[in-house]
Amino acid sequence: MNKIIRRYVPFMKAGVQNLVVYRLNFLGFVIGGLIYCFVMFYLWKAVFESNGGGMFLGFSMTDMVVYLFLSNTTSQLIFSGVSNEIGEEIRDGSITMRLLKPVNTDLSYMFNELGTALMKVVVLLIPVLAGLEIYRFCMTGTVVFSAVNFLLYLISSVLAYIISFRVNLCFGFIAFYVKNLWGIGILKNSIIGFLSGSLIPLAFMPDGLRVCLEYLPFASMSYTPVMLYMGKYGTYEILFRIGIQVVWAVLLYGLSKLIWFGAIKKLCIQGG
Amino acid sequence: MIYAEHLRKEFKKTVKEPGLKGSFKALFKPKKEIVVAASDISFHVPKGEILGFIGPNGAGKSTVIKMLTGILTPTSGQCRINGKIPQNDRKKYVKEIGAVFGQRTQLWWDLPLQETYNVLKEIYEVDDEKFKKRMAFLNEVLELEKFIKSPVRTLSLGQRMRADIAASMLHSPKVLFLDEPTIGLDVVVKDNIRQAIMKINKEEQTTVILTTHDISDIELLCDRIVMIDKGKNVYDGSLQKLRENFGQTRELVFETDNSANLTEELFRKGLKLDECDLVFENKKNNYKIRFNSAKIPVGEMLSYTLSLTKVKDISVKDADIEEIIRNLYRQGGASDE
Amino acid sequence: MKRILKIYTLLAAQNLKRLMEYRADFLTGAVSFLIDQAIGIAFIFIIFTQIPQLAGFTFPQILFIYGLSQIPKGLDHLLTDNLWCVGYFIVRKGDFDKYLIRPINPLFHVIAETFQVDAIGELIVGIGLLIYAAPDAELHLSVWTVLLSVIAVPFAAMIYTSLKIMTSALAFWIKSSGFIIQMVYGMNEFSKYPTTIYSLPVRIFVTYIIPFAFTGYYLSLYLLTGENPLFNIGGVILVSSVLFVISVLIWNKGISAYESAGA
Numbered sequence: 001m002n003k004i005i006r007r008y009v010p011f012m013k014a015g016v017q018n019l020v021v022y023r024l025n026f027l028g029f030v031i032g033g034l035i036y037c038f039v040m041f042y043l044w045k046a047v048f049e050s051n052g053g054g055m056f057l058g059f060s061m062t063d064m065v066v067y068l069f070l071s072n073t074t075s076q077l078i079f080s081g082v083s084n085e086i087g088e089e090i091r092d093g094s095i096t097m098r099l100l101k102p103v104n105t106d107l108s109y110m111f112n113e114l115g116t117a118l119m120k121v122v123v124l125l126i127p128v129l130a131g132l133e134i135y136r137f138c139m140t141g142t143v144v145f146s147a148v149n150f151l152l153y154l155i156s157s158v159l160a161y162i163i164s165f166r167v168n169l170c171f172g173f174i175a176f177y178v179k180n181l182w183g184i185g186i187l188k189n190s191i192i193g194f195l196s197g198s199l200i201p202l203a204f205m206p207d208g209l210r211v212c213l214e215y216l217p218f219a220s221m222s223y224t225p226v227m228l229y230m231g232k233y234g235t236y237e238i239l240f241r242i243g244i245q246v247v248w249a250v251l252l253y254g255l256s257k258l259i260w261f262g263a264i265k266k267l268c269i270q271g272g
Numbered sequence: 273m274i275y276a277e278h279l280r281k282e283f284k285k286t287v288k289e290p291g292l293k294g295s296f297k298a299l300f301k302p303k304k305e306i307v308v309a310a311s312d313i314s315f316h317v318p319k320g321e322i323l324g325f326i327g328p329n330g331a332g333k334s335t336v337i338k339m340l341t342g343i344l345t346p347t348s349g350q351c352r353i354n355g356k357i358p359q360n361d362r363k364k365y366v367k368e369i370g371a372v373f374g375q376r377t378q379l380w381w382d383l384p385l386q387e388t389y390n391v392l393k394e395i396y397e398v399d400d401e402k403f404k405k406r407m408a409f410l411n412e413v414l415e416l417e418k419f420i421k422s423p424v425r426t427l428s429l430g431q432r433m434r435a436d437i438a439a440s441m442l443h444s445p446k447v448l449f450l451d452e453p454t455i456g457l458d459v460v461v462k463d464n465i466r467q468a469i470m471k472i473n474k475e476e477q478t479t480v481i482l483t484t485h486d487i488s489d490i491e492l493l494c495d496r497i498v499m500i501d502k503g504k505n506v507y508d509g510s511l512q513k514l515r516e517n518f519g520q521t522r523e524l525v526f527e528t529d530n531s532a533n534l535t536e537e538l539f540r541k542g543l544k545l546d547e548c549d550l551v552f553e554n555k556k557n558n559y560k561i562r563f564n565s566a567k568i569p570v571g572e573m574l575s576y577t578l579s580l581t582k583v584k585d586i587s588v589k590d591a592d593i594e595e596i597i598r599n600l601y602r603q604g605g606a607s608d609e
Numbered sequence: 610m611k612r613i614l615k616i617y618t619l620l621a622a623q624n625l626k627r628l629m630e631y632r633a634d635f636l637t638g639a640v641s642f643l644i645d646q647a648i649g650i651a652f653i654f655i656i657f658t659q660i661p662q663l664a665g666f667t668f669p670q671i672l673f674i675y676g677l678s679q680i681p682k683g684l685d686h687l688l689t690d691n692l693w694c695v696g697y698f699i700v701r702k703g704d705f706d707k708y709l710i711r712p713i714n715p716l717f718h719v720i721a722e723t724f725q726v727d728a729i730g731e732l733i734v735g736i737g738l739l740i741y742a743a744p745d746a747e748l749h750l751s752v753w754t755v756l757l758s759v760i761a762v763p764f765a766a767m768i769y770t771s772l773k774i775m776t777s778a779l780a781f782w783i784k785s786s787g788f789i790i791q792m793v794y795g796m797n798e799f800s801k802y803p804t805t806i807y808s809l810p811v812r813i814f815v816t817y818i819i820p821f822a823f824t825g826y827y828l829s830l831y832l833l834t835g836e837n838p839l840f841n842i843g844g845v846i847l848v849s850s851v852l853f854v855i856s857v858l859i860w861n862k863g864i865s866a867y868e869s870a871g872a
Contacts, residue, residue: 007705028788032795038811041800044657046806050660057659183638185726200652204659283868338869343709345865359865367712378707391623394616395711395814 008111030124033072040068057204062139066132066230072197074222075127077120079162082109084185086172099264106256110165117161139178149231152238156225159245164221166193166252173263197223217248273479274317274340274447278349279308280503281335306502309335311503312349317496319446322473322480324494324511326597332503333483337451340481341371353447367396370440374452377436379424386420389442396443403442410438413468434468441472448472448523450482451485466492487597499600507600514596519568521596524573526586528557534580543568543576557584616713618778620721623649628726633717635726642730649801664806665735669745669804671750676738677832678800683731686859689770690725696777697787703870716774749835757842758832767849769797772819774856778783778808781863793819800825 019026044064049072059067086109089095095105098105129150136144171188193199195218202210202223213219223239227233285307310332317323327333338344338487342358342365350357356365373380379388393403409415414434419427427435432455440448450469456461470493472478484490490497490511499507499516507514528534536552539561541551549564563573570588577583628635654673657668666674692698699705699719708715750752776793779786800821804812815822825846829842 024783025785025791026790031792035792035795036798039802042807043791043802046664047656047660104674141837183641186638186645187641190641190648194648194651199648199653206653223839334869338706341710343706343869344867362709363712363714364708369710371710373706376704376706378710380623380627383623387623387626391619394612394619395713397712398611 006059008107011111012115014119015112015117016119017115018112019116019119029076033076037068041065044068059201059203062136063230065135067201067226069128069132070185070229071201071222071226073125074157074160074225075193075196075198076222077117077125078157078164080113080161080165080168081159082165082172083168083172083188085109086169087175088183090172091176103208105260108167109169113165146231149229152242153225153229155227156245159242159249160221160225162249163217163245163252166218166256167221167251169256170252170259173259176263192218192221195219196221215244217252218249220245273319273322273483274353275316276313276315276340276349276351277338279310279313279336279339279346279351280308280331280345281339281344281347283307285574286469300385304429308503310339310500313391313500313503313505314349315498315505315508317481319475319479321495322469322493324497325481325483325500326485326488326490326497327500327506329485331501333500334451336401336500337371337449337481337483341369341449342366367443369447369449370438370443370445370500371449372433372436372451372453374433374450374455377424377432377440378433379432381422381425382443384423385416386441387426388435392439392442396579398443406442407443410441413466413471414438415432430457430464433457433461433465437465437468444476444512445478445482447479449478452483452485452532454486462486467490469493488547499597501551520564521562522570522573523589524559524561524563524586525589526559526577527584528559528581529584532557532581534559538580539576542580613717617717618723624722624724624737638725639728639729642727643733644730646734649854650734652677657806665744666803669742670747672738672742673746673748673802673825673833674803674829676735676742677829678797679731679735679738681762681824682769682797682800683728684763685769686728686731686767687725687771688766689720689773690728691719691723692770692773692777693787693790694723695719695791696773696780697785699701700780700867701769701870703869706869707820709864709867715864716857720770734863743775746833750832752837753838754832754835757838758828761828761842761845764846765828766851767853768820768824768845769794771856772848774853775859776858777864780857781866781868784868797824802826820852823848 008179044056048054048064049060054060056064086095089098098108101108133143133145162227164264168188174184189258195213195216197213197219202219205213214223219243224245229243285305287303287305299444312333313336313356315323325336326335335344339346342351345359353365354368356368358365379385380391389407390429392398397587398406411420414437416435416438418429419435424432424435437450454465455609457465466489469480469482470504480493482489482493494511496510497507498505532592534554538552538553539552540544540547545563545567549567551562553560561573561577565573573584574588628833640833650672653668653671656663657671661667663671695705708718711718754757772793773790774784776790779789796815796819799807799811799815804815804826807815827841827844829836830836
């Protein structure tokens with residue numbers, strides 16, 4: 001284990017440095033996300049007011065704010081750029097360079113991103129959570145923070161990241177067939193945004209649709225961790241939701257491996 | 273025709289300290305540093321001349337070319353070409369120049385080559401008749417017919433370079449800037465391109481400024497060279513003069529057996545020569561000594577060497593122009609003239 | 610002027626020819642933006658299953674505002690998409706050189722070079738929503754209101770363009786300004802809904818500082834009420850003209866600070 005970690009630490013460091021080099025881009029995305037949250041905040045405020053205040057489909061305004069900011073932050077935290085990276089590498093042929101290195105290809109991508117993710121926890125998640133808890137304290141007059149829920153959130157987020165990573169890995173291979181990676185990226189982000197509930201809480205969707213979406217892997221990507229943090233689930237449901245995440249992580253791991261082997265075969269035929 | 277006066281260009285650069293700690297520091301407080309790409313460059317090129325503009329990597333050649341073409345604004349100093357200052361009257365100015373940057377192309381990547389010329393015709397306002405004549409001329413000089421209908425991305429490097437030169441010549445510019453036009457090409461293609469440049473220069477009296485790392489380009493094409501290093505002029509004059517000034521250099525090459533242990537010290541002291549008159553190189557038993565034959569005759573040098581040790585093999589050569597230029601780079605300067 | 614039009618059509622034609630070579634890509638882009646839009650609308654739909662009115666506007670009216678806001682956005686997207694590339698990599702990689710050695714205005718050259726068909730997604734949704742929502746939105750239709758609104762749309766698009774010119778020009782100083790374009794452009798989210806839902810500082814911000822409110826809400830408000838043309842329509846024209854002049858000044862200043870790339 002130690003040996004493995006030592007071997008992949010350089011990839012992690014590269015991830016951190018990458019964020020530094022593109023720090024302004026990173027800042028842009030963070031601020032862009034916050035702007036979006038604020039637009040949504042005002043929109044929901046208007047919705048709650050038009051609804052005569054109080055509850056909206058089982059959410060209070062305070063819940064809504066926590067949901068909005070936390071699901072956006074979680075999406076950014078578990079965001080995986082691996083689809084773009086693989087896509088670019090396939091296009092310019094540099095993927096062969098990666099295959100030549102004596103390391104596990106998936107893991108090298110993953111540790112690369114882990115570095116970025118750790119930085120995001122420090123500069124994004126902690127401040128947002130602190131802000132939200134202060135907000136909740138001001139609105140309700142009591143400390144709502146629960147260490148158990150926070151822990152559950154962390155566990156679930158790690159699973160969410162693994163799922164997101166695998167989904168993106170699969171997406172990246174589309175580059176073998178389509179050149180317009182940028183268009184595909186937009187498509188992917190908006191589909192995931194919708195299906196994962198980071199745009200509209202899944203709880204607000206019509207029942208049949210909601211049940212379907214809750215079982216799809218996308219819900220595991222930000223909805224489940226956020227709902228766990230908010231303490232919306234009972235004990236039995238907590239286990240059930242995390243169970244679904246684990247199942248998806250395993251299934252997608254298998255799927256991405258399958259595609260990967262197919263891709264390598266294709267690469268050999270095309271000659272990279 | 274072309275006057276460059278005390279051109280200077282500074283760039284700002286962000287520096288990062290090494291390691292993770294440096295990364296964190298750079299995240300919040302990046303450090304800036306000023307880099308001087310060209311500190312003081314002056315020269316003059318008369319009409320119709322082909323000027324070789326040379327210098328080692330990072331000397332500031334491209335920076336100067338970019339200032340002359342109006343892409344970069346000099347930090348101080350100025351250039352005038354045909355009486356115009358590139359940065360002030362850009363639109364009119366660029367109609368009089370053509371530029372080829374060997375490392376990138378100005379052709380439309382995904383479209384047949386002919387399309388690029390059709391677009392450039394409109395951009396440069398070349399009228400139909402002139403365009404026809406011009407294409408015929410360029411066709412003849414650069415032999416474009418074979419690939420003019422193919423998409424640019426399918427062209428070989430040599431074809432692409434010819435196409436790029438044609439693109440920069442379409443509007444009959446008075447000055448042509450060629451930044452490494454032969455980079456990465458094989459000998460035959462290089463020769464083709466040189467012929468074309470010569471022809472264009474002869475027939476149209478086009479003034480050409482050429483940067484290159486290939487000494488044959490200079491020997492075959494250039495009337496004069498300007499050499500710069502570390503952002504400063506180090507030589508300005510004809511190739512002829514350069515050869516005369518430094519042409520006294522000879523190169524002595526020999527191999528000894530294992531017992532010999534020759535040092536630079538030994539030669540310099542023994543022959544009473546200073547640094548610029550003797551350059552010493554050795555690898556194991558192989559020695560290479562460049563020396564000024566005006567200071568020490570070849571015969572004397574030979575007999576001195578033979579008196580020091582037994583040699584297996586020995587020869588004396590005239591230094592070629594490449595050698596001379598390498599020497600100039602290494603010494604970081606020679607006086608003008 | 611005639612020459613400019615000629616060059617523009619010529620460059621746009623090159624672009625279309627190129628697109629024809631990659632037909633699948635062209636479809637991917639347009640479909641992506643279409644789906645992105647559909648999701649935005651689904652969101653409004655879900656909200657309105659629960660409430661009859663939002664900030665005093667009915668469902669068709671909100672759709673109308675949303676739809677109208679997408680038209681200037683789509684127009685700008687269609688015509689000036691290359692500015693993103695200036696901010697993201699054209700300047701950083703030194704590819705801007707080429708625009709500076711051509712005898713036409715570099716800004717015009719950059720813009721004319723791409724014709725972004727992806728934008729059709731936004732335009733279809735925008736126009737579709739207008740047609741769908743107009744009958745029930747209780748519009749104030751007259752020759753005047755329609756004419757003035759049609760005139761105002763290109764100016765509204767110019768607000769987008771000007772903001773993109775300004776932010777992409779920053780790349781001349783800081784090498785890559787993609788993130789700033791992203792940030793400022795992202796604020797167009799504010800234009801999709803009535804500004805009355807925002808608090809006062811936000812409202813002032815999106816009206817006078819990053820004036821996206823003019824690209825959707827105020828324009829719709831004029832068609833919905835027929836009132837206040839001086840602010841709702843005149844404002845669009847004034848704001849976009851001022852913004853455009855400022856953006857061109859910044860752009861030109863930027864060109865002289867351009868550092869190219871390489872040695």
